[in-house]
Amino acid sequence: MPHDPDPPPAKKFKPGKGNASTPIEVQRKQLPIYQAKPQLLNQLRQLNNAILIGETGSGKTTQIPQYLYEAGIGRQGIIAITQPRRVAAISLAGRVADEKRTQLGKLVGYTVRFEDITSSETKLRFMTDGMLLREAIGDPLLLRYSVVILDEAHERTVHTDVLFGVVKIAQRRRKELNKIPLKVLVMSATMDVDLFSEYFNKSPVLYLEGRQHPIQIYYTKQPQSDYLQAALVTIFQIHQEAPSSHDILVFMTGQEEIEALARTCRDIAKHLPDSCGPMVVIPLYASLPPVQQLRVFQPAPKGSRKVILSTNIAETSVTISGIKFVVDTGMVKAKRFNPDSGLEVLAVQRVSKAQAWQRAGRAGREDSGCCYRLYTEDEFDNLIPMTVPEIQRCNLAGVMLQLMALGIPDVTNFDFMSKPSPEAVSSAMEHLELLGAVQKKDGAVVLTALGKKMASFPLEPRYAKTILLSPEFSCSEEVISIVSLLSVDTVLYNPPARRDEVQAARKKFISSEGDHITLLHIYRAFKKVSGNKDWCRENFVNSRNMSLVKEVQAQLKEICLKLNLKLESCGANTENVRRCLAHGMFVNAAELQPDGTYLALDTHQPVAIHPSSVLFQAKPAYVVFNELLHTSRCYMRDLCLVDADWLLDAAPEYFGRKLHLTKS
DNA sequence: GAGCACTGC
Incomplete structure (x- = not known):
């Protein structure tokens, strides 16, 4: 453990954040990027493509759109700035509107799903990359836009990757058709620029200075066989040696190990000598209720140390101030996709170098910091340089x-x-x-x-297909509700400690027809009480996700109306709903075998009913399911009881050609 | 008889 001298006093100025005592104009001029403004504008005026590399805190995302606008670049159209996340698009738009001293939705606005705060005056438009992509379906040349800025390009989300190609084509086509040119700027935080530059016709790379503070990196001398044990030891070494105001952020892989380590840390902290201050241990992961997530932002009581145990949510989505130490286990849980089996596997694996740097960077946001990597320098050298882009694993x-x-x-x-x-x-x-x-x-x-x-639906193709089939079965209302329920995170709240209560409360909704109809029953009951919060609590229903279901449902209905789809309810006749699901989801069918196991009908791989399904105890002959999840076994999740005849009817050729239904 | 990282339209 290194000697840790007292840190220099924290800098007063924090880039990107409001500072009550400093006027906005002065703040903007204090940003590192301000010095480079004249040269930057000079280049951006001439270039059709540029790659901008800027470290955190350079101010590139808030300033460059304003510089372009103020200099009259791209005045013929709208300047779009895309973000991978909703919250980022919304808060950046708010920040820039403040800087321009204008009301949000006038000159500066944002567009995300379910929310469009823009008007005909809007020239600077922050949006999620998914929204721009959807807009491109109606207007592939993106003619409303004069400039598209693709921000956070290093994250390589599916949407950003598809947009790369879409803007490239739009740019070329507009040139061919003599339309107003489209300027494309790619902004990235990492130095992996060759790929970007090469892709956009060897476009120039501009480097922007950042305001990142130095971070001291430490490696272990020996490889660690147990990263959780190593994390525990490191946390308490820091705790015993460093001033209590220095908070610790630990990167781990998932909920279960985070909760377990949190318990262990609290136990040990209780039995330490008084010379060690108290320790406040805070878990952080996405499925945590929002109120509990907010705890990471509360400062620990004076004399106490804050220790945050987090998943990779703290890499990008949640930024916590005051972190002096980062402990990086070097592991992450990530989804992989096997195209042959159609199987998604969620597996613990090593991080990439880029990810390790991203984690380390979380220690140097306000001041110099330290990062303890729980692996050797050799092991670091052997990590893959970049995380495999999502487009290659979905x-x-x-x-x-x-x-x-x-x-x-x-x-x-x-x-x-x-x-x-x-x-x-x-x-x-x-x-x-x-x-x-x-x-x-x-x-x-x-x-x-x-x-x-x-x-035209913002859905997986098979869900869109199921909705489009639903009028034939006179159950579009029900199918739209079910698809909405399936397209949010689960609406079922399952606290493990209250399992018996949960089962008792859920009993009245359970349908022998399967999970889809059970969900439908819950949704109908929810609507009957108009989403009453007490009802949700009593019935272990996540009311936030339920509200989201309502928004998705409204959006899907609107699309159905535009397509002239008949909206009608089948009432109590839920058999029609199951027929419709069988027709829409026939590729995800499974058949009971004589030995009591199941075979997926498309790949013939053995599958099992997930214990969370209401059909877990039942042995239906045929089911369709939403997804396969490979954990200890290959599980089907969200099942619906169907007839073999319906499947044959849905795809006679497919089932006749590939499959051997055991039914005589 | 299991357990699920993170986004987004």
């Missing part, structure tokens, strides 16, 4: 459908910055063909009328 069916809807001629050869495997692409195309979204015509694959409608 199901591509939705992406391919969206590209087709954008009118891109040969989607299987789309110019991705990082190409997904040909297997993943062809498996996505096969999936779309099965759903009837695309078909082969004269050797080419084209979007069908059905596929075009499917693309």
